[in-house]
Amino acid sequence: MAPRPLDYECINENVKKVAYAVRGELYLRASELQKEGKKIIFTNVGNPQALGQRPLTFPRQVMALCQAPMLMDDPNVSILFPADVIARAKHYLAMTTGGLGAYSDSRGLPGIRKEVAEFIERRDGYPSDPDLIFLTDGASKGVMQILNTIIRDEKDGILVPVPQYPLYSAAISLFGGTLVPYYLDESANWGLDVGDLRKSVLEARYKGITVRAMVIINPGNPTGQCLSRDNIKELLEFCYAENLVLLADEVYQQNIYQDERPFVSAKKVLMDMGLPFSKELQLVSYHTVSKGYWGECGQRGGYFEMTNIPPKTVDEIYKVASISLSPNVPGQIFLGLMVNPPKPADISYQRFVAESKAILESLRRRAHLMTDGFNNCRNVICNFTEGAMYSFPQIKLPPKAIAAAKEAGKAPDVFYCLKLLEATGMSTVPGSGFGQKEGVFHLRTTILPPEEEMPEIMNVFKIFNDDFMAKYENYSWSRL
Amino acid sequence: MAPRPLDYECINENVKKVAYAVRGELYLRASELQKEGKKIIFTNVGNPQALGQRPLTFPRQVMALCQAPMLMDDPNVSILFPADVIARAKHYLAMTTGGLGAYSDSRGLPGIRKEVAEFIERRDGYPSDPDLIFLTDGASKGVMQILNTIIRDEKDGILVPVPQYPLYSAAISLFGGTLVPYYLDESANWGLDVGDLRKSVLEARYKGITVRAMVIINPGNPTGQCLSRDNIKELLEFCYAENLVLLADEVYQQNIYQDERPFVSAKKVLMDMGLPFSKELQLVSYHTVSKGYWGECGQRGGYFEMTNIPPKTVDEIYKVASISLSPNVPGQIFLGLMVNPPKPADISYQRFVAESKAILESLRRRAHLMTDGFNNCRNVICNFTEGAMYSFPQIKLPPKAIAAAKEAGKAPDVFYCLKLLEATGMSTVPGSGFGQKEGVFHLRTTILPPEEEMPEIMNVFKIFNDDFMAKYENYSWSRL
Known part of the structure; x- marks a missing residue:
């Protein structure tokens, strides 16, 4: 059979050149492990609601009515929906x-x-x-x-x-x-x-x-x-x-x-x-x-x-x-x-403000917990997350870890992140997916795991990391 | 000022080459006329709900609950939502x-x-x-x-x-x-x-x-x-x-x-x-x-x-x-x-079937009304719409109409469709937007206007078309 137009060797080369690490090797391996029953913490992508962040109530109520406007013809609609939600749904439908x-x-x-x-x-x-x-x-x-x-x-x-x-x-x-x-x-x-x-x-x-x-x-x-x-x-x-x-x-x-x-x-x-x-x-x-x-x-x-x-x-x-x-x-x-969020005079205002404030304040605390957690680990240094949703610690890999990665046919940061995934279920993205200076290694994780789980996650990370470092540093010592 | 990267002369030539008539000159002119207060019948694009088709109830109810799952914690949810809708929303959320x-x-x-x-x-x-x-x-x-x-x-x-x-x-x-x-x-x-x-x-x-x-x-x-x-x-x-x-x-x-x-x-x-x-x-x-x-x-x-x-x-x-x-x-x-629509045993089944059948049967009648309507017009012939949502009549334009179009700097079918739009508010797409054989002209319209308006629409079309033909055929006679 001759190569067909959608056989790999015949497709657009620009498509092949695309690299997209956020859903790359680490993500695919994490998905496999999840299928096998392992608990995975997907911190590879900034996807807050997948990690338990609850949606804001007001916009979801408005959207429900926009999707089902027939509900607004029902005299009982106000049992489930506040008046400002109904007004806002009408505003957008119009x-x-x-x-x-x-x-x-x-x-x-x-x-x-x-x-x-x-x-x-x-x-x-x-x-x-x-x-x-x-x-x-x-x-x-x-x-x-x-x-x-x-x-x-x-x-x-x-x-x-x-x-x-x-x-x-x-x-x-x-x-x-x-x-x-x-x-x-x-x-x-x-x-x-x-x-x-x-x-x-x-x-x-x-x-x-x-x-x-x-x-x-x-x-x-x-x-x-x-x-x-x-x-x-x-x-x-x-x-x-x-x-x-x-x-x-x-x-x-x-x-x-x-x-x-x-x-x-x-x-x-x-x-x-x-x-x-x-x-x-x-x-x-x-x-x-x-x-x-x-x-x-x-x-x-x-x-x-x-x-x-x-x-x-x-x-x-x-x-x-x-x-x-x-x-x-x-x-x-x-x-x-x-x-155009709810305004102070709206029925839903207080709730909206309380929900959004709680999310932002918790994210701020999590940014601190994570940065501090990383900086408390052997061979890890991490700038504070001033904004966005990510922590990007530098991982100083010992030469023997780099050699072990080479032997396994992996980039050193990919090797580290795969080991982390297998050991802890943390699905991160190796720094090479984002670009980094030659010989310097990172990982990206989101700051999105639930706040109450954060201390334990950082603890598990520390145990993995410090063991990893000890292993590859010791290995190096034993050979010397 | 030197040409900047997003100035027209500097952008990707492939972007410029793109032609997309469904939202082209006719659509833009129709949008202008609408802004000026003219009633426009947008039959340029297969957009049924924009022309009054009501959404099916069951899927919209399911979607409302998927958007606002907090409603399912409310004991009153069953006042507004049937049990199979609730079950289906849970099915998809899971x-x-x-x-x-x-x-x-x-x-x-x-x-x-x-x-x-x-x-x-x-x-x-x-x-x-x-x-x-x-x-x-x-x-x-x-x-x-x-x-x-x-x-x-x-x-x-x-x-x-x-x-x-x-x-x-x-x-x-x-x-x-x-x-x-x-x-x-x-x-x-x-x-x-x-x-x-x-x-x-x-x-x-x-x-x-x-x-x-x-x-x-x-x-x-x-x-x-x-x-x-x-x-x-x-x-x-x-x-x-x-x-x-x-x-x-x-x-x-x-x-x-x-x-x-x-x-x-x-x-x-x-x-x-x-x-x-x-x-x-x-x-x-x-x-x-x-x-x-x-x-x-x-x-x-x-x-x-x-x-x-x-x-x-x-x-x-x-x-x-x-x-x-x-x-x-x-x-x-x-x-x-x-x-995966409702099944015969589901509460919402009867309604779902009634709604979907009504829509399909009406579309079938409209396909006939429109084909017959076009074939009843001077210099228009039209194949029956066996399927899809469009009618694509051929418009046999008199030589003088073609000459008038040329004088106006328009393709003949664009000229015809613009005149139709100005006279009747019908927003169609000239056949040249879809490709047609040299010297043959068409327009595309959807069969989507409400069934009860269809006879009047086809009547208005006939008056416009037959006048147009008379004008350009007469014009030709008067010059001979």
């Missing part, structure tokens, strides 16, 4: 033509895009245009669409932080572009140095690459740092000087666990900078319902806002969005609810 | 880890994929493997993913029917492949002639194109024909002989309006053919919750099933699906409900 079962405009419902624009205006203090906001099935889909618009061929480079969330490397491979790395400085709490950026661009240019865009993730994934206003300003100036579009992944903007560096959006800093930057620099900013204290990952709701993108390009992006007709409408309504 | 707010596996929830496989087995009488079924945010996303896997460069050709649903042409442009057209025969009720297929492949090969896949849409969009078992067998033999993957777009499989040619899946015909075909020919089949009597377009639920695709390629497709984490979970549950 924005649709035919309810949740009808395709919306491919950019999303105009009424929701207006609420998003109002949210951005309140947040930043600058106008926002609903026609430059596109709703998407989660933020990732929007990132992919914009990268697909920018990348023409392998000579087009995209500056991506290392370590990075692998959505970026994967999408760049898929679209046939070139990833141009810039390194975050672990010793400066994963800070971003503009001098290094410039070096990365020069090196790329030397190789014939035209760098056309830069990605920032703020707060950082996997690194958890929050960028200061000054730092953002510097990098906007850099993008302007180098003629780069900035893609600002701001999906963790509600997840802040310190008070020194509150979240500031790239859009706000850009507008603060004034002319010529505010009118010329091209920026695309992302947000989602999957993170924050919402954690509604499975609903797939996100948006991007475009700044200084000319109408002809916006039309092209609209056209391509049209091919898949519309983002899912329930996810759009979750986004509306997120940017 | 398939998730953490409910609707958690990402699922990137292929979709294993429990739902199992229900889909069981549905396919019942339908076709052959085994189906849940691990070869991937759930997607609507069928379009799955079509795009498979085309992206197949297409390597512009030398790779995809056989696409003309007229076609423009998802295919758009996705092929976006991924940089080449569309190889094969013409459906309007005079043979849009039949597919294998001799023509062979000619298309030879012509493409002569131009240096390697044809790698073939698309069929059965029942047809926009053409409404249903393929016979013999016809499907012929084209499977053709695909085998030419070493093509077959993409079988079967999203309208529940929408059948005649009894001579019931729906038969390509998978079933392939399995019936036996060896070597059944073990070698590569097939990807699509289905959705957006069509049928469900019409849940806005929920974005779909799946594809792969046949004879080797595991290494399936792994690659899984990996790329992982980049966007997971399809939306509510849409997955709608798919589960569609393939």
Whole structure:
């Protein structure tokens, strides 16, 4: 039989080049172990509700009525649903033509895009245009669409932080572009140095690459740092000087666990900078319902806002969005609810605030528990998670562990994470999935396990890690 | 200011090449007119609930409880929800880890994929493997993913029917492949002639194109024909002989309006053919919750099933699906409900059957009303809509109308459809958006307007059309 079009050797090479570690070897092995009956703690992906975070009550009640509007014709509806929930469901249904079962405009419902624009205006203090906001099935889909618009061929480079969330490397491979790395400085709490950026661009240019865009993730994934206003300003100036579009992944903007560096959006800093930057620099900013204290990952709701993108390009992006007709409408309504939460006078307000505050405060405590736990382990050092949902400890592997990994045919961090998984059920992602400096090893874990389980998890981790280190350090001593 | 990366002249040329008429010039003009207060009948897209089709009660009730599981802790839940709805919501929630707010596996929830496989087995009488079924945010996303896997460069050709649903042409442009057209025969009720297929492949090969896949849409969009078992067998033999993957777009499989040619899946015909075909020919089949009597377009639920695709390629497709984490979970549950509807013993069964039967029977009557209506108009001929949701009448435009269109800088069918829109508010899609033979003109409209409005709509159409024809025929006479 001759090779067929969908046989491995015949398919698109760019598809093969894609690497996506968050659901890679470790995840697949964890899934196998789970099938065999082992208890797995899935901390490989920022998926809060999978680890027991309860959804906020108000938005779920509104969504239930939007899905089943016939309930509102029932005189008993108010036994199960508060009045403000009913009002809000009507508010969103009125924005649709035919309810949740009808395709919306491919950019999303105009009424929701207006609420998003109002949210951005309140947040930043600058106008926002609903026609430059596109709703998407989660933020990732929007990132992919914009990268697909920018990348023409392998000579087009995209500056991506290392370590990075692998959505970026994967999408760049898929679209046939070139990833141009810039390194975050672990010793400066994963800070971003503009001098290094410039070096990365020069090196790329030397190789014939035209760098056309830069990605920032703020707060950082996997690194958890929050960028200061000054730092953002510097990098906007850099993008302007180098003629780069900035893609600002701001999906963790509600997840802040310190008070020194509150979240500031790239859009706000850009507008603060004034002319010529505010009118010329091209920026695309992302947000989602999957993170924050919402954690509604499975609903797939996100948006991007475009700044200084000319109408002809916006039309092209609209056209391509049209091919898949519309983002899912329930996810759009979750986004509306997120940017327009209950107000103090609403019946559901107190409960909503109590629930969301409890989640955020617990996440803040967990960020501390985890950082401290890692720093209490042999050969592990870990920056504090200032924001986002991840801890990214550095694991200093003894030479003998590295040799054992080599013998097993694994990268050293993959070897360590597999051993951790087998021993403890903790499903993490090796640092190599995000990129790290040569010879330096990390793992990424979320800070999402339930708070009451956290001390025990860190204890189990410490026992595994310290045994692992003792084993490979002892082994080395015994040979000497 | 130098051109910036997202200025029109700098973006990916493949993005610019994409054409997507379903939401093209006509749709944009209709949206403008609507903003100005004109009543528009949006028949440009198969969006039943936007035109008043009511959602089925049972699945919406189940979804409401899945979204708000806290209601099930309320002793009053049974006042609003029947017991089988409650049981079904628990059934689906038990398939998730953490409910609707958690990402699922990137292929979709294993429990739902199992229900889909069981549905396919019942339908076709052959085994189906849940691990070869991937759930997607609507069928379009799955079509795009498979085309992206197949297409390597512009030398790779995809056989696409003309007229076609423009998802295919758009996705092929976006991924940089080449569309190889094969013409459906309007005079043979849009039949597919294998001799023509062979000619298309030879012509493409002569131009240096390697044809790698073939698309069929059965029942047809926009053409409404249903393929016979013999016809499907012929084209499977053709695909085998030419070493093509077959993409079988079967999203309208529940929408059948005649009894001579019931729906038969390509998978079933392939399995019936036996060896070597059944073990070698590569097939990807699509289905959705957006069509049928469900019409849940806005929920974005779909799946594809792969046949004879080797595991290494399936792994690659899984990996790329992982980049966007997971399809939306509510849409997955709608798919589960569609393939596993209420059973005769269930409380909700009678109502479910009554609702779905009413929708299908009304669609069948509307298919007749519309075909007859078009055939009653001057210079219009129209094949009967055997299946799907569209009517695709041919409009024989007088030479003077063609000249007037040219003067207005419009394609003749665009000119006609714009006039129709301005005069009547009917938002249709010109045939050129789907492809048509040179010098032959069509429009596509859905058969979805409410049945009671259909006679008046066809009457208004007739008045417009016959006036239009009289004007441009008279004009021609007066000049002679």
